[in-house]
Amino acid sequence: MRVVETMLFIKGPSEMRCLLLFATLILLSAIDEGAQKIDLTNENTIATINHSSILIDHLQGLLSKSNSSDITLKVFTGNSEEVKVFHAHHLLLVLQSDVFEDLLLNQSVTTLVLHETPECAVLFEKLLRYLYCGEVSILLNHVVPLHKLATKYRVAALQQGIIEYMSQHLASAFPQGHVVSWYHYSVRIGNEDLQERCKRFLAWNMSSIILSHEWQTISNDLMVALLQRSDLVVENELEIYYAVEEWIKKNRPDVTVMKTVLKSIRYAMIDPQHLFRIQKQSAIMNMHYSSVHDLLFLAFQFHSTTPLVFAKYFDVNCSFFIPRNYLSTSWGSQWVINNPARDDRSTSFHTQLTPSNSDTSKRVTWNALFSPRWLPISFRAFSTSSSYRAVQAYSPEGGRPRVIINPTTNSVSFAGVNFQKTILVKVKQEGRSYVKHVYNFHQSTEETGDFLLQADLQKRSSEYLIDNSLHLHIIIKPIYQSLIKAIK
Template sequence: MACRDISSVFTCWSILILIMLQTFSSEGAVKSIGSDSTVTTINHSSMLIHRLQELLQNGNSSDVTVKVHNVNSHEVKVFSSHYLVLTLQSPVFEQLLNNQTVLSLQEPTECAAVFEKFIRYLYCGEITITVDQAIPLHKLATKYQVSNLQQGVAEYMTHHLATESSQGHVVSWYNYAIKTGNEELQESCRQFLAWNLSAVINSEEWTSVSDNLMTALLQRSDLVIQSEVELFMAVEEWITRRQSDLPIMETVLKSIRYAMITPKDLFQIQKQSQVLSKYYSTVHDLLFIAFQFHSSSPLEFAKYFDVNCSMFIPRNYLSSSWGYQWIINNPTRDDRSISFQTHLGPSSHDSHKKVTWNALFSPRWLPVSLRSVYSDSSIGAIQSVKPEDSKPRLVISPAMTSSDFAGVNFQKTILVGVKQQGKLSVKHVYNFHQSTDEMNDFLVHADLQKRTSEYLIDNSLHLHIIIKPIYQPLIKAKK
């Protein structure tokens, strides 16, 4: 008889009350509240959860049988369950169990494989999850309207994009987020892929990138990649392995920033790339403009072309000509400084011109508003400054006068590498305004004093400074 009958409802409640009484009679945590020792909290929740798990495992006084059929095989999993628990947790189960004591469910293989975890969650509100189980568990939570689990799995996916997996999972999670309309997860996936693209293109999941995701990624200027050549080679592999429509292929190839590739590499690509040969008519105008960009002075080129369109804006390139990788050991110890050089601009006309940069890192910079305490001779005033009032500081400035690079703006980007679930990845990206040498909120929430800080890898701070030269539109291009 189903638990909707009065007698069965009474039985169900009796079982739960008995469990609670047994639990509360056991030894548990007793905690005083405030200064009043007569007011305490007795916490036996862990024991209650244990009892409920036993209820599912042993099938004691069960009144519902749930049969889970794998739609792709003859496998059937049977669970002796309880009407009260299922209907309290899921409105869908409440509807399905109307006038029924045996419930037959049809689930795909991946969902059937984790159904025991799912139903156990309904009893104890706790679940262990791995990367490959995230989508099927989210599907079950969505199907049976278990909102807390649905939200919890979505949050797990957002925070475990960097986790190692044999086949890769970020692309599949993005595709799933598109289907479910989870915009927050979509953006988290796009951002992770953009900031870690060099790693992604060397993984098995690269060729599984959808047409829409590929076109969305290639529009971004914040792609972290070794060079535009590396990106072109990766796109060429993606095109070779997929059978996309011609408009998609054309859009993808047009999104490559050929002007960011040196003439030597451009010539090699034209000569050797079968994909470019096949679709040459699509991009030959872009290649011609790229060669013109490299052969003339930026000032002359700007008379005829808009130098501020995406084609002439660098991405976040990791090669040494665009910046400097800076690993700071024991970053809380003292101030550090380095000097490095980058090209004046992406045009080959400026390739022989270098800009020297000075970078200063200070682990305990004091904001201006608090510096006045140092002018006070009293020791008490100096001691009033707390360590938490200070913050890390990074200053990047040219070691040359502005006249040496007139007509060029420099965007400074700082990549902060972290170690997540055993995998190195870029999680934080800071962009300096082109007119400033310092970012006010750089690592403002980082606690570098803690060895467990997410910003430290083996007690070192991993930074990559990228200088992106952007030509100023000093002269309006002719129409």
């Protein structure tokens, strides 16, 4: 297993206070080392003398000089007799932490006894190093206990830095099994932004999560939250059902949770043959059939006719009839574009008209056009009313990528059905591919406004390229028009 280590370097107001308090130290160091010479003969000369790195080096050196310390920290580990001793400086602790300021109100205190959990005690030295120099190197499995320490001692900049690190390194954390635990931790600390980022990563990479050991560690609340989403990326709905079945067997949730989870499966998206097989062979379904039999019956009714006829009697504009992001060839196609910055490309593929079993023989042919550089409508409107110079100033290399998807099939056969197009953008990190972005639109990615805006497809080193190729997956979702009213 590969170990990932990252350096966090966070600056805050407290660092500035340290700079002021140790100004004498900086000046003496600058004179001794001759760090910078500036000619000030011209009275109009403006220069900046920056020796902050020297200060950081000196502050870091204080950690190893116990003879200059004025406070001793004794950190006890859990309930054991084990103790870690650190020699620190009253002034630094008070400047960086409100908690230490409260603990050290009595200036005569020379020893401070602290109690930490084993996982936090191991990282206490890293917390001290951050307090002294604003920098700390961490491993993926350090982030939660280090954040606990930063929270306990109210070191706000370090708290925020770790949260940002977690948000940006979910792909690195997944192979080591941290994403689900990070989500659960974000719930405990009430960080809604990190919660959503974790849920989104899990949803967009659901097929991989299902196969990992993290799947069994998902809490009841998280499982319910995930199953309510329409942006789950899976092969098909059947994959979700069998994965949920295994989760139920492993975790044995209470009856209420089990019913909620089973009702969150979109049975109408599973073909009748597999629905019969689930009813016949699934032990979980047999035990809780009474909870979902009405949904199964509704699914069979949906498959018995076209959505257009079905919509005359039932409301089809609810999540039960909305496809998720299915990777099956029935609903889209993978598209690998070699050298995507070179020129326009096109491809064609077929999808099923609707999930209804009555439409299995009906296919829609789609044409997709990829353009690596195009002129946004807003710019075109501007350039037509301006001078020719404005058009010349526009650099094609700075243009935006765009994808347009249109059907070649006669639209008359689409009566009652709209189509949402979804594009998954896959990238590769540490030997694993994962979905980085999901874009939804009706015809062109121009509708999203930010399609591959930061991709830098001109650069071979772009994180969006795998072996110099752009990996997309196009998904077509049939969405039923709300114009048809169900008969009351």
